[in-house]
Amino acid sequence: MKKHLSQALGEAASAESGLGAPADIDQLQQRITMLEQNLADIQGQLDERADELEAARAADRELTRALNQRP
Numbered sequence: 001m002k003k004h005l006s007q008a009l010g011e012a013a014s015a016e017s018g019l020g021a022p023a024d025i026d027q028l029q030q031r032i033t034m035l036e037q038n039l040a041d042i043q044g045q046l047d048e049r050a051d052e053l054e055a056a057r058a059a060d061r062e063l064t065r066a067l068n069q070r071p
């Protein structure tokens with residue numbers, strides 16, 4: 001009983017002082033995981049768009065060369 005009371009008081013003191021871990025640490029971990037997945041998805045989309053842009057630029061260069069070489 002004394003140990004339980006001591007632990008409860010210690011947890012309360014940590015929470016009130018702001019020095020302890022947040023009570024919703026699991027929620028925060030889930031949010032971090034979700035945000036990391038979103039970041040990975042968006043990075044993948046960005047990589048795809050960069051590839052598409054590079055292909056479009058290469059096609060544009062080729063068309064410009066072809067037009068400039070016409071008599």
